[in-house]
Amino acid sequence: MKDIVVVILMVAGTFFFAMGTLGLWRFPDVFSRAHASTKCDTLGCGLILLSMVVRSGFSLASLKMLLIIGFIWLTNATAAHVIGNTALKQGYPMLKETRTWIYRGRGE
Amino acid sequence: MMTEFFLGVCVALIALTFACMARAAVGPTAMDRLMAINIIGTKTVAIICVISLVFNEDFFLDVAIVYALISFLTTIAVAKYLQTGSLF
Numbered sequence: 001m002k003d004i005v006v007v008i009l010m011v012a013g014t015f016f017f018a019m020g021t022l023g024l025w026r027f028p029d030v031f032s033r034a035h036a037s038t039k040c041d042t043l044g045c046g047l048i049l050l051s052m053v054v055r056s057g058f059s060l061a062s063l064k065m066l067l068i069i070g071f072i073w074l075t076n077a078t079a080a081h082v083i084g085n086t087a088l089k090q091g092y093p094m095l096k097e098t099r100t101w102i103y104r105g106r107g108e
Numbered sequence: 109m110m111t112e113f114f115l116g117v118c119v120a121l122i123a124l125t126f127a128c129m130a131r132a133a134v135g136p137t138a139m140d141r142l143m144a145i146n147i148i149g150t151k152t153v154a155i156i157c158v159i160s161l162v163f164n165e166d167f168f169l170d171v172a173i174v175y176a177l178i179s180f181l182t183t184i185a186v187a188k189y190l191q192t193g194s195l196f
Contacts, residue, residue: 056161
């Protein structure tokens with residue numbers, strides 16, 4: 001029973017890694033590739049480590065895995081935000097159909 | 109039975125890592141390369157954890173923690189260098 005849950009979670013994590021890599025290849029510009037890469041980081045790595053927490057049960061190893069999950073969920077969102085911020089400030093080319101006029105006048 | 113499954117997951121993740129590495133080699137701008145390197149770091153953490161499950165060695169998890177720290181630091185440092193022109 002436990003093995004079935006482990007297999008389902010790990011196959012789902014590998015699927016999300018594959019979809020993130022596919023998005024990294026198929027999307028046209030930097031900002032939409034950032035959209036695909038963050039899915040890959042949070043869902044893929046989170047599901048694979050969660051399946052290993054299920055397999056090893058209540059122990060010190062599963063505590064370390066939960067620590068890695070929390071750290072990756074914190075840092076990868078921060079890294080993707082830093083990458084997008086740098087690309088926007090350096091003026092990297094955006095897709096022509098991007099509707100930036102919606103957000104004009106907000107923020108700053 | 110489960111060991112072979114974990115080895116298969118490792119092989120699939122390594123193949124995806126090579127796909128990301130090809131994007132890092134091809135990528136037209138520096139930000140594409142940096143994003144591909146970021147994904148490679150996350151995948152390496154997952155691969156190290158699965159390998160620790162294959163060999164039943166707990167100390168690989170410490171290696172994974174340190175690798176996650178260093179990967180995050182690399183991304184932040186390269187982005188800061190591209191944005192401001194210097195590291196300090």
